[in-house]
Amino acid sequence: MSSLSSSATPRPAVQPVAIPWRELQPWLLFGAVLALVLLYFVGTEQGVFHLIGGSGVHEFVHDGRHLLGFPCH
Numbered sequence: 001m002s003s004l005s006s007s008a009t010p011r012p013a014v015q016p017v018a019i020p021w022r023e024l025q026p027w028l029l030f031g032a033v034l035a036l037v038l039l040y041f042v043g044t045e046q047g048v049f050h051l052i053g054g055s056g057v058h059e060f061v062h063d064g065r066h067l068l069g070f071p072c073h
């Protein structure tokens with residue numbers, strides 16, 4: 001019956017840590033570049049505009065391409 005008493009002990013309130021803007025900027029830029037590269041491979045990597053030969057990348061992201069409404073075939 002004392003199992004609940006241990007969880008009822010007061011704990012210090014958890015405060016969110018503010019991330020300074022200058023430390024956040026490079027990570028936001030990295031995420032944006034990563035998102036653009038992913039968007040390129042999903043939306044454009046095929047035919048004349050391919051960076052990697054063959055149809056492996058095209059087939060790998062094929063469902064994502066249709067899901068996002070990019071023209072395909």
Ligand SMILES: [Zn+2]
Nearest residue numbers: 062066072073
């Ligand atoms: Zn398709």
